[in-house]
Amino acid sequence: MAAIFPPALGAEDPxxxxxxxxxxxRKAILSKNFEVAQRLVGELADTDDVRGxxxxxxxxxxxxxxxxxxxAGRKLVAVESANVRKEVFSAVSRGRNAKAKIVLLAVLRRWRDDPLAMKTLHAELRNPRKEVVFATIRLIRELDSPELSMDALIDELGRRERRPHDRIYFDLQRTLEDLSGYKFPVAADWRNYWKGRKGGKKPVPKNTGESRTVLFKRPTFFSVTVDSDRVLFIIDVSDSMKIPDTVIQKPRRPVEEPGRKGRTVVVKPDGASGSEKVPVPKSKLVPRITRVKHELLKTLAGLPTHVRFGIMKFNHQIGFFGSAPPPLPERDKPIQHAAAPALLQASKANKQxxxxxxxxxxxxxxxxxxxAVTRIFGMPEIDTIYLLTDGEPRDEKNQKIAPEIxxxxxxxxxxxxxxxxxxIGFSQAGHTMQKLCRDLAGQNDGxxxxLD
Known part of the structure; x- marks a missing residue:
């Protein structure tokens, strides 16, 4: 097929x-002939015309x-024409296609020296589509420029902090902390800090005894904070979860001295008169599934009532809390899986x-x-996943599944x-599983x- 646009046309018509x-x-894209579409995009960009x-x-x-x-993104990033950039700003601010917005937001990040580009980027913090806001916050974090973004982040935090706290709220807090190196509980404190910093002042440590801000400890799952109100826990229940691992148990605190509240007994070396043995850490063999159950029960107990949650279990079949169990596999028949239910509110009854x-x-x-990973994305409510596994992927015939899949x-x-x-993985499960866990989390902002 001959090129539609002669090279180096300048502003001439194609x-x-x-x-x-x-x-x-349009025809190339509708027919999914993306190889031709790419060539046409290159030729359009070569015209250097706003119409292209x-x-x-x-x-x-x-x-x-x-x-x-x-x-398309590379071609747009290279543009210096004010008229073309205005078209991009308009496409971001007025467009309804969330996917197109996310692609173009990455272009705006590369135009960090353009005030209109930064204004357009920051405006998307108020986008009603949360995936657009997630992308915006991550791009702002990658900009790593307090001078460009602190005011916009603080304003948006103030707008959202009176609502039930969701992932966007926690992402805003995290980004403010990453950009500044400080941590404050509310937008008003952030605003005072930033005003002082712009004036050349260092933040004054706040007297926590005088603070009226009530902070609640967020639940964690194996030390990873639950920083969203739409969460899914995915638990590996494959056969290897029976394996017992050595778990180090912390010693109990020394008993308080009778009649002296708050004062502990100083334990003397073993063998001294009236002494006790110095408590030492003990090890215990605990099946992996038992350890996981115990931790998950603690996490569920700590979920605030506004959070909506789900639990998936997986081996060679997928099952869900709140859904009928899948039928047992039959020889020579396809394995069936449970239907994915809606997330449930973390009410007392649902937790039980x-x-x-x-x-x-x-x-x-x-x-x-x-x-398991495939089924995640069939549940539209979820924005945060906690995936626990203890081994490299394998099929029902014990054949390895490439982690790259x-x-x-x-x-x-x-x-x-x-x-x-x-x-969350187990250190004892081997290098392949560990690398998969690291790569999957790193690829998906997690x-x-x-676990030892």
Whole structure:
């Protein structure tokens, strides 16, 4: 197919006119001929005409193809024309396609020296689509410039802090802390700090005894804070979860001296008159599933009532709390999985039902991490996932599943969803599992914890 646009046309019309150019690009994208679409985008950009960039923004940016989006983004980043940049600003502020917005927000981040680009980027903190806000906050964090973003972040935190706290609220707090190196509980304190810093003053340590701000300790799952109100816990119940690991138990605190509240007994060396043995850490063999059940029950107990949660269990089958269990596998028949239910409010009654369900978990079968990750993205409410596993992915015949398959599933499915995936693994389970946990968390803005 001959090139529609002669090279280096400058501001001249393309061969066949702009309507022909538009028709060709639209046809290539609708037919999913992305190789042709990429070539046409390159030729449109080479015209260096605002009309060409309008067509790129209208048709080529929108999540149709990863490579097409990347090419369009690179072409736009290189633009210095004020008129073309105005088209990008308009596409971000007025556009309704969340995928296109997320692609273009990454372009705005590269224009950090353009005040209008930063203003447009910061305005998306108020976007009604939370995946757009997640992308905006992460890009602001990557900018790593307090001077550019602190005011916008503080204003948005103040707007949201009177509502029930969700992931956006906690992401705003985290980003403010990352940019400043300080930590304050409310927007008013952040505003005072930033006003003083711009005036050349260091923040004065606050007398916590005079503070009227009531802070509640957030629940954690194996030390990873629950920083969202739409969460899913994914628990590996494969056969290897029966394995007992050595767990170090902390010694109990020394007993208080009778009649002297708050004062502890000083323990003398063993053998001295009237002395006690110095408490030392003890080790205990605990099955992995028992350890996980205990931790998950504590986490569920601490969830605030406004949080909505779900629990998935997986081996070679997928099951959910709140859903009918899947039928047992039959020979020569496809394995069936449970239907994904809606998330449930963390009410007292729902927590009790969850406790009862968690206590029934029993290890068996294979480790189909790929199935578990695939099912995550069929649940639209979720924005934060806690994935616990103890082994490398394997199928029902004990054949290894390449970790790259799991990572690719998450990368494709989560590209515009922007769910955060935290991973928890067991150090004893081997290098492949550890690397998968690290890579999956790192790829999806999460934390990785490896249990001893």
């Amino acid at each position: 061969e066949g006119g702009w309507k022909s150019a538009e028709s060709a690009l 960039y309008r067509l790129i923004l209208k048709y080529a940016v929108g999540g149709h193809s990863y490579d097409l989006d990347r090419l 039902k969850a406790y009862d369900w968690v206590r029934t978990l029993k290890p068996s079968g294979a480790t189909r991490t790929d199935l 799991v990572l690719t599933i998450a990368r494709i499915q989560n590209r515009f969803r922007k769910a955060r995936i935290h991973t 934390k990785c914890v490896l």
